[in-house]
Amino acid sequence: MEKGELAAKSIKELNPASKIDVMHIELSDLESVKLFAESFALKYKKLDMLINNAGVMVPPLKLTKQGYELQFGTNHLAHFTLTGLLLPLMNDVLESRIITVSSIAARGGKIFFDNLDAKKGYSAFKFYSQSKYSNLLFGKKLDNLLKERGSQTKSIICHPGVSATNLTSRGSGKPSPGILSWGFKLVGQPASMGALPTLFAATEPSLRGGEFIGPDGWDNWRGYPTITGDLKKLYKESVAEKLWKISTDITGIEI
Numbered sequence: 001m002e003k004g005e006l007a008a009k010s011i012k013e014l015n016p017a018s019k020i021d022v023m024h025i026e027l028s029d030l031e032s033v034k035l036f037a038e039s040f041a042l043k044y045k046k047l048d049m050l051i052n053n054a055g056v057m058v059p060p061l062k063l064t065k066q067g068y069e070l071q072f073g074t075n076h077l078a079h080f081t082l083t084g085l086l087l088p089l090m091n092d093v094l095e096s097r098i099i100t101v102s103s104i105a106a107r108g109g110k111i112f113f114d115n116l117d118a119k120k121g122y123s124a125f126k127f128y129s130q131s132k133y134s135n136l137l138f139g140k141k142l143d144n145l146l147k148e149r150g151s152q153t154k155s156i157i158c159h160p161g162v163s164a165t166n167l168t169s170r171g172s173g174k175p176s177p178g179i180l181s182w183g184f185k186l187v188g189q190p191a192s193m194g195a196l197p198t199l200f201a202a203t204e205p206s207l208r209g210g211e212f213i214g215p216d217g218w219d220n221w222r223g224y225p226t227i228t229g230d231l232k233k234l235y236k237e238s239v240a241e242k243l244w245k246i247s248t249d250i251t252g253i254e255i
Contacts, residue, residue, distance in 0.1 A: 027078035029065035037085035075131035084253035109133020154209030163194025200225035
């Protein structure tokens with residue numbers, strides 16, 4: 001909450017007329033996600049945009065409050081739950097959008113359907129890739145469903161390329177280790193550039209939903225936003241359907 005209040009303060013300094021409400025949510029606990037959604041719905045009657053951006057990357061093995069591996073639980077299950085609970089506030093809102101932030105790590109992703117609690121073994125990066133692949137599958141499957149229903153809402157997926165942020169702190173909340181931070185700065189781009197695909201996904205009028213936005217440079221590592229070709233290679237309907245069903249069973253949320 002402290003970081004949120006500081007961010008709100010800095011935005012107000014740049015734009016004194018802005019209206020900002022900082023609210024608490026703990027994405028490693030689905031009960032907290034549900035409480036947040038209830039609190040939001042009591043305060044606001046509609047929602048124009050939801051950006052599913054929270055993430056944890058390659059921590060030591062930890063579990064969510066509900067007993068699932070932390071990265072899968074935080075990066076996917078929490079966003080699945082949050083989206084499902086807030087979607088009724090978006091359905092009748094013209095040009096409303098749901099943006100889900102994935103990663104180029106989704107390229108190596110595989111869903112370990114028989115090991116979502118990591119009891120059969122844990123590899124930090126494989127589970128990170130799993131969570132980011134889940135983001136990709138979820139975002140595209142969601143857009144397919146929204147189009148089938150004739151909804152006004154669009155679902156768009158994006159990724160920041162390789163960006164120098166504090167994500168490599170391994171969930172500790174501390175600054176990233178020096179060598180990791182140096183490495184990301186060497187091959188990647190600053191966080192301000194990494195944010196552009198999300199902003200593009202959120203604001204570009206020509207997007208119709210279902211696109212995967214990333215940087216336009218070599219292998220989509222860095223550069224300015226563009227529609228990437230990764231979805232054609234990575235999206236598998238059968239895997240997306242299985243993930244959707246198991247996410248519904250775990251969370252109790254019907255989207």
